[in-house]
Amino acid sequence: MRSWILSAIVAASSAAADNTLDWGVAYGKAHSALSTLTQDEKVAIVTGVGWNKGPCVGNTAAVSSIKYPQLCLQDGPLGARYATSVNAFVPGIQVAATWDRALLRQRGQFMGEEFKGLGIHVLLGPVSGPFGKVPHGGRNWEGFGPDPYLQGIAMAETIEGIQSTGVQANAKHYILNEQELNRETISSNVDDRTMHELYLWPFADSVHANVASVMCSYNKINSTWVCENDNALNKLLKKELGFQGYVMTDWNAQHSTVASAVSGLDMTMPGSDFDGGSIYWGSKLTAALNAGQLVKDRLDDMVRRILAAWYLLGQDGEYPAINLKANVQGNHKTNVRATARDGIVLLKNEGNILPLKKPTKLGLVGSAAVVNPQGMNSCTDQGCNTGALGMGWGSGTASYPYFSAPADAIKTRAQTDGTQISLSASDSTSSVSSAVSGADAAIVFVTSDSGEGYITVENNVGDRNNLDPWHNGNDLVKAVAAASDNVIVVVHSVGPVILETILAQPNVKAIVWAGLPSQENGNALVDVLYGDTNPNGKLPYTIAKSANDYGTSPSKTDDNFKEGLYVDYRKFDHDGIEPRYEFGYGLSYTNFTYSDIFVDGRPVSGPATGEIISGGPADLWETIITVTATIKNTGGVKGAEVAQLYVGYPESASTPPKQLRGFEKLVLDADASDIVAFNIKRRDISVWDTASQAWTVPKGTFTFFVGSSSRDIRLNGTLEAV
Numbered sequence: 078m079r080s081w082i083l084s085a086i087v088a089a090s091s092a093a094a095d096n097t098l099d100w101g102v103a104y105g106k107a108h109s110a111l112s113t114l115t116q117d118e119k120v121a122i123v124t125g126v127g128w129n130k131g132p133c134v135g136n137t138a139a140v141s142s143i144k145y146p147q148l149c150l151q152d153g154p155l156g157a158r159y160a161t162s163v164n165a166f167v168p169g170i171q172v173a174a175t176w177d178r179a180l181l182r183q184r185g186q187f188m189g190e191e192f193k194g195l196g197i198h199v200l201l202g203p204v205s206g207p208f209g210k211v212p213h214g215g216r217n218w219e220g221f222g223p224d225p226y227l228q229g230i231a232m233a234e235t236i237e238g239i240q241s242t243g244v245q246a247n248a249k250h251y252i253l254n255e256q257e258l259n260r261e262t263i264s265s266n267v268d269d270r271t272m273h274e275l276y277l278w279p280f281a282d283s284v285h286a287n288v289a290s291v292m293c294s295y296n297k298i299n300s301t302w303v304c305e306n307d308n309a310l311n312k313l314l315k316k317e318l319g320f321q322g323y324v325m326t327d328w329n330a331q332h333s334t335v336a337s338a339v340s341g342l343d344m345t346m347p348g349s350d351f352d353g354g355s356i357y358w359g360s361k362l363t364a365a366l367n368a369g370q371l372v373k374d375r376l377d378d379m380v381r382r383i384l385a386a387w388y389l390l391g392q393d394g395e396y397p398a399i400n401l402k403a404n405v406q407g408n409h410k411t412n413v414r415a416t417a418r419d420g421i422v423l424l425k426n427e428g429n430i431l432p433l434k435k436p437t438k439l440g441l442v443g444s445a446a447v448v449n450p451q452g453m454n455s456c457t458d459q460g461c462n463t464g465a466l467g468m469g470w471g472s473g474t475a476s477y478p479y480f481s482a483p484a485d486a487i488k489t490r491a492q493t494d495g496t497q498i499s500l501s502a503s504d505s506t507s508s509v510s511s512a513v514s515g516a517d518a519a520i521v522f523v524t525s526d527s528g529e530g531y532i533t534v535e536n537n538v539g540d541r542n543n544l545d546p547w548h549n550g551n552d553l554v555k556a557v558a559a560a561s562d563n564v565i566v567v568v569h570s571v572g573p574v575i576l577e578t579i580l581a582q583p584n585v586k587a588i589v590w591a592g593l594p595s596q597e598n599g600n601a602l603v604d605v606l607y608g609d610t611n612p613n614g615k616l617p618y619t620i621a622k623s624a625n626d627y628g629t630s631p632s633k634t635d636d637n638f639k640e641g642l643y644v645d646y647r648k649f650d651h652d653g654i655e656p657r658y659e660f661g662y663g664l665s666y667t668n669f670t671y672s673d674i675f676v677d678g679r680p681v682s683g684p685a686t687g688e689i690i691s692g693g694p695a696d697l698w699e700t701i702i703t704v705t706a707t708i709k710n711t712g713g714v715k716g717a718e719v720a721q722l723y724v725g726y727p728e729s730a731s732t733p734p735k736q737l738r739g740f741e742k743l744v745l746d747a748d749a750s751d752i753v754a755f756n757i758k759r760r761d762i763s764v765w766d767t768a769s770q771a772w773t774v775p776k777g778t779f780t781f782f783v784g785s786s787s788r789d790i791r792l793n794g795t796l797e798a799v
C-alpha cells in the first residue's frame with residue numbers, strides 16, 4: 078500500500094450548498110408579509126387546526142391577505158399516506174442499501190413530484206431519528222441505517238430531491254428518539270461529543286441541504302422534552318447549525334405554552350390532541366402574549382421562519398389544490414424497481430448457485446412468497462406481517478398501488494426457461510417436502526418486521542422483541558434444508574436478523590438479503606436471482622452473530638446512551654467482536670480489485686472557525702483532502718461496486734477505529750477499470766471538542782482505508798495533520 082504526502086494544496090470546494098434556494102430572498106418576502114398580519118393571523122399560522130379537522134395529517138389556517146394557503150402537512154418518508162393512487166417508494170433503509178446517490182436523489186424528486194401533484198406543501202420526511210443505535214428499534218427502517226455519514230448523504234440527497242420540486246421537506250425526528258418503548262416519556266441522556274459526532278451529524282447535512290422544516294421528537298433529553306429544549310432547538314439547531322427554517326412538534330409532542338415558545342418551537346401539530354382536547358398554543362398563546370409572558374418578537378420569528386420556508390420553495394406561486402385522490406404515479410415506479418433491486422445484498426453464494434441457470438424445477442416455500450391473502454393493503458398502516466413483506470408499519474407507510482409478490486414474479490420469469498414451479502405458501506414445516514422434492518433448488522422466504530408503537534403486531538409493540546426470523550423461520554429453513562441440497566434463503570427484513578441457525582445448515586447455499594422492497598418485491602428479487610442485474614447492494618448495518626453483540630436493546634428506563642460513539646460497526650471494531658456480515662458488506666457475481674491509492678491534501682489541525690452558514694461553520698464543509706484509487710472488474714461479468722472510504726483518526730482523538738467518510742458506486746464492464754475519487758471535507762476528519770465547543774482537526778496521523786466493506790479493506794494511505 079502506498080501513500081503520499083503532497084505539498085499541493087487541494088482546491089477548496091465551494092462551501093455553499095449545491096442548490097439554488099435563497100433564504101435571503103425568502104426572508105425578505107417573509108418580512109414584508111409579516112408586517113401586514115394581525116396577531117390572530119400569526120397565531121393561526123403557528124397552530125395546527127386540530128386533529129382530523131383538515132384534509133391532511135397536519136393543517137394550519139389560510140391567510141388570504143398574503144395568499145397564504147391552508148398549509149397541508151402529510152406523511153411520510155416513503156410516499157403519500159392516505160393517498161389512493163401513489164407509488165409506495167422503498168423505505169429509507171432499502172435505498173440506503175443501494176449506496177447510490179443518484180437513486181437517493183431521484184427517489185426524493187419523484188416523491189416530491191407526487192406530493193406536489195396532490196397539493197401537499199410539506200412532506201413529513203426524511204427520517205434520521207431514530208439513528209438506529211438499537212437494532213430492535215421499531216422505526217429504524219424509515220431511516221438510513223446507523224452510520225452518520227451514510228445517513229447524512231442520504232438525508233441531503235433526499236431533501237434536495239424533494240425540494241427541487243417545490244415541496245418542503247421535514248427532517249425528523251429531532252432527536253434521540255431511538256425506540257418505541259416509552260417514546261413519549263423516556264429521557265435520552267447523551268454526552269455532548271456523541272450528540273455531535275453521531276446523532277446531530279445527519280441533521281447538519283439536512284440543514285446544509287436547506288431543509289425547510291424539522292420535527293422535534295416525543296422524548297426528553299436530560300429530563301426536558303425535546304420540543305421545549307432550549308439546548309436542542311435554540312442552541313444546537315438554530316445557532317450552531319444555522320437552521321433558518323421552522324421547528325414543528327411531532328404530533329402531540331408539545332407540553333407547554335411559554336416554555337416551548339421560548340425554547341425555539343415554531344409550529345404546533347396537529348393543534349389538538351387526538352381526542353380533540355387540550356392545546357398549548359392557539360388561544361393560550363394569545364393569552365400568554367397579551368399577558369406579557371412571551372415577547373411578541375418570538376411570535377414574529379416563528380411566523381417569519383414558516384413564511385420564509387414557504388417562499389423559499391416558491392409555494393407562493395401556482396400550487397395545485399389539495400386532492401389526495403389524484404393519480405400522480407407517473408413513471409416513478411422505475412425508481413421503486415431500481416432501489417428495490419439495487420438494495421438487495423447478496424450475503425452468501427456457495428458454489429455460485431446463483432444466478433439461476435435454467436433450472437428444471439424450483440420449489441418455493443414460505444408464506445412470504447405470496448401477497449397477503451386478505452389483500453395487499455388490508456392492514457391499517459401496514460400493521461401486520463402477513464404474506465410478502467414490503468415495508469414496516471406505522472405512520473411512515475403508504476398504500477401499495479400494486480404488489481409484485483415473489484412467487485408470481487418467479488413464475489413469470491421461469492416460463493422463459495420452461496422451469497416448473499411448485500409452491501408451499503405456508504410456514505408449516507409439514508408441507509415443505511412435497512414442494513421441494515425433485516427441485517434443482519428450493520427458495521425459502523423468511524421475514525422480520527417492526528413499526529410504530531401505536532400498533533402491535535404479533536406481540537411486537539413497535540420495537541422487535543428479538544432479532545430472529547418471524548413465523549418460526551429458523552425451523553422452516555431447517556426443514557427445507559433437510560429436504561433439499563440446494564437451498565436459497567431470501568430474507569425480507571426491517572433490520573438485522575441473527576442468521577446462525579440458518580447458516581448452520583450445510584444445504585443453505587445462498588442467502589439473499591432482500592430488505593424491504595415495497596411494491597416491487599418480486600420483480601426486484603427476480604432481477605438478482607436470475608442475474609439480469611448483478612447484485613450490488615451493501616449492508617447499511619452490521620449483522621451480528623448474536624443480538625447481545627450490539628450492546629444495545631430497548632431501554633425500560635431513561636437511557637443514558639452509555640455506548641457513546643460505539644454503535645454498530647464502531648463497537649464491533651473497537652471491542653474486537655467478529656460480526657457475521659459487517660457493515661458495508663455485499664457480494665457480487667463478479668470480482669473487483671483495488672490498486673493505486675493516492676492521498677492528496679495538507680490538513681491543518683485546529684478548530685473550524687468559519688462564519689455560520691446553513692449546516693454550521695463554512696470551513697467545515699470545504700473539501701481538504703482527495704483520496705483516489707483504481708478499481709477493476711476482474712470477474713468476467715458486468716457489475717457495480719460500492720467502494721468505501723473509512724478514516725482512522727490519530728490515537729489521541731479517542732475515536733472508533735474506522736469511520737465511514739466516503740463512498741462511491743462504480744458500474745464497470747468486465748475487465749474495465751476506473752478511478753474512484755473521495756472528497757474528504759474538513760468535518761470528515763474533525764472531532765467535537767467539548768472543552769472548546771468546536772469541531773477540531775486533531776494533530777497527528779490519519780489513515781485512509783479504502784475497501785469493499787468496513788472489514789474488507791484493500792488499500793490504505795496516511796496523512797499528517799500539522
Ligand code: BGC
Nearest residue numbers: 134152153201249327328472
Ligand atoms: C409520528 C410522525 C408522524 C406523525 C403524523 C407521529 O406519530 O411520530 O412521524 O409524522 O405522527 O402522522
